[in-house]
Amino acid sequence: MxxxxxxxxxxxxxxxxxxxxxxxxxxxxxxxxxxxxxxxxxxxxxxxxxxxxxxxxxxxxxxxxxxxxxxxxxxxxxxxxxxxxxxxxxxxxxxxxxxxxxxxxxxxxxxxxxxxxxxxxxxxxxxxxxxxxxxxxxxxxxxxxxxxxxxxxxxxxxWLHYIPLVVAAVMIRYVHGWALAAALAGGAGLAAALWVVQARSSGSTPSGRLLSMRALARAELDRDPAKARIAALGTTSVLSFLPLTTTGFACAAGGDGAPWSTWAVGAAAGGAVVAVLVGARAVGWWYGTAFLRRDIPASGFAALQLGVVGVLVGCSVALSLLGTTSVGWWTALAAAHFLWVFVGFGLTVVALRRERRRRAAPQM
The missing domain is CATH 1.25.40.10 (Tetratricopeptide repeat domain)
Structure with a gap:
């Protein structure tokens, strides 16, 4: 040059x-x-x-x-x-x-x-x-x-975009917890490797491309308040999966007649808390602290999602502390964990579609 x-x-x-x-x-x-x-x-x-x-x-x-x-x-x-x-x-x-x-x-x-x-x-x-x-x-x-x-x-x-969802559903139903965790970890590692390859093939670096994406995301939210609302809904939607992937496994084990020890259930509950804190920090780093403090609470879904997470995780810990061995109680709570994945995610999808229609309507 x-x-x-x-x-x-x-x-x-x-x-x-x-x-x-x-x-x-x-x-x-x-x-x-x-x-x-x-x-x-x-x-x-x-x-x-x-x-x-x-x-x-x-x-x-x-x-x-x-x-x-x-x-x-x-x-x-x-x-x-x-x-x-x-x-x-x-x-x-x-x-x-x-x-x-x-x-x-x-x-x-x-x-x-x-x-x-x-x-x-x-x-x-x-x-x-x-x-x-x-x-x-x-x-x-x-x-x-x-x-x-x-x-x-x-x-x-x-329809090709739905194949990963079908595979994940089959794995959750038929694969044991450790095997599923290993598969998810392997998938995450493969995605990271593909990210590095794609960044280098585009003439950039992984870190440079990531920072470019972050700057673009922040600029778009500053330019479009409606997109900030959509981003808030999308960000909080992942909370629907949090109880199932932490205390949900403990409840499923109790439903099978092999309840976890109290310390193991407590560790799973602690993992949920840590995931929320780490996720909040990551969102703040990506979109900025203003988005975390203003736009996410304004959507209303963060309070709903966190409330349900607290109830499901808290009930799991309570059953363990009470020493409950009833298969029925553990099965019912495991079902609640599983059901909230669909209900919580479904509510978010409906809200996202409504918000996107509102955003697109003036430009049609």
Whole structure:
């Protein structure tokens, strides 16, 4: 990179992006990323064409988070840029943020009703949903009329995303606790390894990519209060699983006629408390202390989830302290642990869908 040129022009940035595109085509990811970073560093705040091209190349090298950040930057600079909205839609789709992808793609179609690329972006986003099949077909038809390649409109295969859930349900039902814990630990290790590989393949580092994602998450919440409410609901939804994965195992053992010792049940209850504290600290680090202290309590679900966690964990400890050996009591409490996973998570899903409809309604 030209170290003696601290200032650059849009033409300089565009030239480096053309070079970055060629490097990306050759799979020289690190060099392509370096060229993109230089171009972005020297691009002006209103160089929307440069920003959009940079975002496209970032998608090519596999860094959708950075691409989304660039798309938001371009959309802020020029709200009527349909190219920025297409980039935003594609990045959100790759990141599995489908409602945001649909919203951005719809905005692109409104801004450019005669651009095939806008309809293609909308079709790709709609194809990741389970509804709107008539609109999906109409969008594809309109894109083809405007010159899009008809062969790109294949099946969405949304059902593939449910395979991990089915596998997890089978494991919980038929696999013993230690084997399940080992499987979960192995899955976490594999996910971490894939994260490192993906970060390096995009020309970044694991820590750099993580910090970039955190900055993007905080910026989005500051920009959109509705998204802060959605993030609060999503964050607290994991509390539905906490009792089952701690004292729930102790209750299941009691229901099988082999209750845990009091110290073991107490350790499980302590694990639940530690998980809440560690989770709160992690959320504060990711979204900021303002989100933890203001947005999460405002959602109302944190109090409900924590209250139920306290009741289930407390009842488990109480039964153990009383020395209860009744299979019926332990079975009933184990059933309550299991039932709350579905009830608590279901309530959160309903609230999330309502909040997302409210957020998307003014932009339709």
């Amino acid at each position: 030209p170290e003696d040129s601290p200032q650059g022009s849009p033409q300089d940035s565009y030239a480096y992006l053309v070079r970055a595109k060629a490097l990306a085509d050759e799979r020289r990811v690190a060099e392509a990323r370096e060229a993109v970073d230089w171009a972005l560093a020297h691009a002006g705040p209103g160089d929307v064409d440069v920003l959009v091209l940079a975002g496209v190349i970032l998608l090519m090298v596999g860094d959708a988070h950075a691409a989304l950040s660039v798309a938001l930057r371009a959309a802020d600079a020029e709200p009527d840029s349909w190219e920025a909205q297409v980039l935003r839609a594609d990045a959100c789709r790759i990141l599995d943020r489908i409602p945001d992808a649909v919203t951005a793609a719809r905005r692109a179609v409104v801004l450019a009703p005669d651009e095939a690329e806008a309809y293609v972006a909308l079709w790709r986003a709609l194809a990741r949903t389970r509804k709107g099949r008539a609109e999906l077909a109409g969008t594809a038809r309109r894109a083809v009329e405007l010159g899009a390649d008809p062969e790109q409109f294949g099946s969405s295969r949304w």
